[in-house]
Amino acid sequence: MSADAFSRRVLAWWRDNGRKDLPWQHQPTPYRVWVSEIMLQQTQVATVIPYFERFMAQFPNVRMLASAPLDDVLRHWSGLGYYARARNLHKAAQRIVAQHAGDVPDDLDALCALPGIGRSTAGAILSLACGQAQPILDGNVKRVLCRYYGVEGWAGTNAVLRQLWRLAERHTPEREAGSYTQAMMDLGATLCTRAQPACGQCPLAADCVARRTGRQRELPTPRPRRELPEREAWFLLLRDAEGRLLLEHRPPSGLWGGLWSFPEVSSRVEADAWLERAAGAGGVWQELEAFTHTFSHFRLRIHPLLADTETLVASGVKDGPQVWYKPGLSPPGGIAAPVAQLAHALQVQSKSDSQE
Structure with a gap:
């Protein structure tokens, strides 16, 4: 033609x-x-x-x-x-x-x-x-x-x-x-x-x-398959007496650049040390169910850790912009999908607990 x-x-x-x-x-x-x-x-x-x-x-x-x-x-x-x-x-x-x-x-x-x-x-x-x-x-x-x-x-x-x-x-x-x-x-x-x-x-x-x-299923030729590497991260969910969660602003470039996210570390040992600095010796993590978030070039295994605290040690949190965010309200800016997912789950759990 x-x-x-x-x-x-x-x-x-x-x-x-x-x-x-x-x-x-x-x-x-x-x-x-x-x-x-x-x-x-x-x-x-x-x-x-x-x-x-x-x-x-x-x-x-x-x-x-x-x-x-x-x-x-x-x-x-x-x-x-x-x-x-x-x-x-x-x-x-x-x-x-x-x-x-x-x-x-x-x-x-x-x-x-x-x-x-x-x-x-x-x-x-x-x-x-x-x-x-x-x-x-x-x-x-x-x-x-x-x-x-x-x-x-x-x-x-x-x-x-x-x-x-x-x-x-x-x-x-x-x-x-x-x-x-x-x-x-x-x-x-x-x-x-x-x-x-x-x-x-x-x-x-x-x-x-x-x-x-008869090659409709074969064409276009698919991208060659490759195994996606897997990384791990620990999301630190710090919740105050009003049910607000601590979020911090990520750097403008890199993973979730410019978005608001939970503080993140690369091991449980770092998570424990972070909590002790942030909330004092009385802080205790509650392990939430881990899940995997897939990006185009790797999979991220996320381990959420939740701690309730009424006070923060001023020097305990990381440097950079931070806010207390109430799930269900308008966020301070863009938030990463796993953060929105976890915040929503905690909001639903909180409502369920208050009705019991």
């Missing part, structure tokens, strides 16, 4: 079946499209929608995002995960204000120079918001192209990635580029899905190599 025929089929399918009422499709400014694209990285549309709407209500333009405290930005991101996305979004907004007079650039190179924006995200912004004929290569588009052309090899390798970019460039039409970009994303998200693709409804099925050879 020619490149023109390919795009015509995709566009014709999208006009009848595509998604046209997503929140970021209303008034698709470069800013709104940019925020949506960052949120949609490794996150499902249904999950993103309420976050996007709240984020836009709080930060309706680049200048308001740039001037907001990072804590406020992270608080509105809490639960979406991959918090480096939010930190980069905030940094990029500040750079746009400083270097581009508060206007999101309409140039590919200028966009790619901003933190957290790669070629595919930049292409999505320029095609969806500006109508430019810029290709994208997100996960959905990779899947469609890999299956249609029978592209083998993991798309994370340079050789396969170059091949896919050539195909994406070839098929992106000069006219209706924004509609085509949305159509390809919709095709991958709703028909050419990872599991059980709906080939019978696909406008490209007649010429699809994967369908013709």
Whole structure:
């Protein structure tokens, strides 16, 4: 099939079946499209929608995002995960204000120079918001192209990635580029899905190599499996007489950078020493059930330790910003998912205990 025929089929399918009422499709400014694209990285549309709407209500333009405290930005991101996305979004907004007079650039190179924006995200912004004929290569588009052309090899390798970019460039039409970009994303998200693709409804099925050879489950080639290393950490949950929990602000970079979390140590011995310094000799840890939190590159085995105390020894806690946080109330900023999980569990337990 020619490149023109390919795009015509995709566009014709999208006009009848595509998604046209997503929140970021209303008034698709470069800013709104940019925020949506960052949120949609490794996150499902249904999950993103309420976050996007709240984020836009709080930060309706680049200048308001740039001037907001990072804590406020992270608080509105809490639960979406991959918090480096939010930190980069905030940094990029500040750079746009400083270097581009508060206007999101309409140039590919200028966009790619901003933190957290790669070629595919930049292409999505320029095609969806500006109508430019810029290709994208997100996960959905990779899947469609890999299956249609029978592209083998993991798309994370340079050789396969170059091949896919050539195909994406070839098929992106000069006219209706924004509609085509949305159509390809919709095709991958709703028909050419990872599991059980709906080939019978696909406008490209007649010429699809994967369908013709019965390799829909094999393509795209999955990432080579690797054993994730496991680390351990002890979360120190210090609770006062009012049921508040001690949180501390993590450094701006690294694991859960910029978020509020429980004090953390790397061994039980350190935990015991920490409690003695923080609460005096009378402090006793209660061991809560350990659990595993999985990141993209390792698993973290978390051992929560709870201690109730009415007083703190001033020199016992670590240096840096700290707050007492009442579960159920608005947190001081973004909080890590395991912290929210533990705080909620303690809140539920406290309510149950008070009713007995």
